[in-house]
Amino acid sequence: MPRRAGRALTPLLWLGPSLALISVVVLWPVIEMVRTSLQDITSSGVTVGYRGIGNYRDLFDEDDLIPVVLRTLLWVGGIVIVTMALSLALGQLLNARFPGRRAVRWAVVVPWAASVLMTALIWKWMLDNYSGFVNRVLLDLHLIDKPVNWLAHPTQAMLWMMWVAVFVSLPFTSFVILAGLQTIPSDVYEAARVDGAGAFRTYFGITLPLLRPAILIASIINVINVFNSFPIIWAMTGGGPGHDTDTTTTFMYKLAFYDQNVGESGAMAVVNFVLILVMVLMYLRAARWREEVR
Numbered sequence: 001m002p003r004r005a006g007r008a009l010t011p012l013l014w015l016g017p018s019l020a021l022i023s024v025v026v027l028w029p030v031i032e033m034v035r036t037s038l039q040d041i042t043s044s045g046v047t048v049g050y051r052g053i054g055n056y057r058d059l060f061d062e063d064d065l066i067p068v069v070l071r072t073l074l075w076v077g078g079i080v081i082v083t084m085a086l087s088l089a090l091g092q093l094l095n096a097r098f099p100g101r102r103a104v105r106w107a108v109v110v111p112w113a114a115s116v117l118m119t120a121l122i123w124k125w126m127l128d129n130y131s132g133f134v135n136r137v138l139l140d141l142h143l144i145d146k147p148v149n150w151l152a153h154p155t156q157a158m159l160w161m162m163w164v165a166v167f168v169s170l171p172f173t174s175f176v177i178l179a180g181l182q183t184i185p186s187d188v189y190e191a192a193r194v195d196g197a198g199a200f201r202t203y204f205g206i207t208l209p210l211l212r213p214a215i216l217i218a219s220i221i222n223v224i225n226v227f228n229s230f231p232i233i234w235a236m237t238g239g240g241p242g243h244d245t246d247t248t249t250t251f252m253y254k255l256a257f258y259d260q261n262v263g264e265s266g267a268m269a270v271v272n273f274v275l276i277l278v279m280v281l282m283y284l285r286a287a288r289w290r291e292e293v294r
Contacts, residue, residue, distance in 0.1 A: 033266060033270060034266075034270055036262065036263065037055055037266035037267040037269065037270045038050060038051060038052060038053075038055065038263075038266075039051060039055075039263055039266070040054070040263060041262040041263045041266075042262075043261075043262070045262065051263055055261075055263040055264045055266065055267040056267045056270075058261070058264050058267075059255075059264050059267045059268055059271070064242075064243040064246070064251070065251075067243070068247065068248055069248060069275070071245075071246070071247060072227070072249075072275070075158070075162065075165075075226065075229075075247050076226050076227050076279065078162055079162050079165045079169065079222075079226045080219060080223055080226060082162075082166050083165075083166050083169045083170055083173055084173060084215065084218065084219060086166070086174075087170060087173035087176075087177050088177060088211075090108070090174040090177075091174050091175075091176075091177030091178045091181055092181070094108065094174060094178045095178055095182065108170075108171050108174060109171050109175070111168055111170065111171055112168065112169075112171035112172050113171075116168055116229075116231045116232060117235055119164065119167070119168055120231055120232045120235035120236050121235050123160070123164045123167075123236065124151065124235060124236045127150045127236075129147040129148060129149035129150070130147060132147075134150070135147040135148060151237050152241070154241070154244035154245050157236070157237050160236070161232055161236050161237065161245065164232050164236070165229055165232055168232070169222055169225065172221070172222075173218040173219075173222055176218040176221075177218060179214060180210070180211045180213065180214025181207070181211065181214075184207065184210050188210070189202065189206065192205075192206055216284075219283060220284075223276070223279055223280060223283065224280070227248075227249070227272075227275070227276045228249055228272075228276075229247070229249065230249050230253070233245060233246070233247060233249075233250050234250055234253075238250075239251065239254065248268065248271070248272050248275065249272065251268065252265050252268040252269055252272060253265075255268055
């Protein structure tokens with residue numbers, strides 16, 4: 001009996017460190033986040049009582065909440081879709097054999113390896129309405145008549161920030177796609193050529209279905225990273241003017257440090273957590289549904 005119990009407990013010796021790490025790094029912060037969202041906390045961080053759902057009530061009474069949430073969904077959806085589309089093409093290019101392929105691969109890694117904050121600040125300088133590179137080129141090409149303050153207009157600012165987010169996200173997703181392409185056996189393509197399949201049919205009938213695991217991983221990680229993206233927006237516009245370029249992440253920061261409302265910011269953090277969980281589960285469900293249809 002003791003020997004049988006020992007065998008039953010053996011897996012815990014291997015799983016124990018991982019479970020402890022997950023508990024400290026994931027579960028405990030989530031519990032603290034939920035607890036904070038239910039407390040009445042002063043601007044100095046002192047807990048003075050229990051508010052229950054009062055912080056959530058105040059959050060949902062915010063006039064800017066719905067526009068910020070909708071903007072966040074547009075931000076995540078637009079960036080992930082464009083990034084994945086470009087990554088599929090770039091992954092194919094990096095997988096091809098051509099002179100200087102290694103140098104090109106290293107060059108593609110640079111935007112991902114560099115600091116996101118530094119990249120955002122460089123693009124902010126490039127978009128400056130007086131000394132920026134973008135305005136100078138467009139003026140020289142006579143595409144605009146006078147310098148444009150790109151980041152002063154919410155729609156233009158969001159489009160430029162989405163481009164920067166795509167620029168930063170592209171290397172990682174491209175290399176995930178590249179790794180997926182390199183796991184596809186060459187025998188499969190040879191068999192397709194023997195059967196007379198053209199390039200179009202081979203890509204959509206063989207390459208894309210076999211890339212599904214890589215696409216799934218790249219998409220989920222990209223959704224999480226883009227949703228939580230803070231440096232790009234904060235460095236380029238600070239979420240302004242007002243809340244016109246805020247996402248839920250920068251909005252949460254402003255609630256805590258501008259409005260000095262820590263409890264409401266905690267409630268926003270919980271809403272953020274639920275939103276990203278729902279988006280990931282919806283994506284996984286859609287991917288599973290497509291597999292069942294096949």
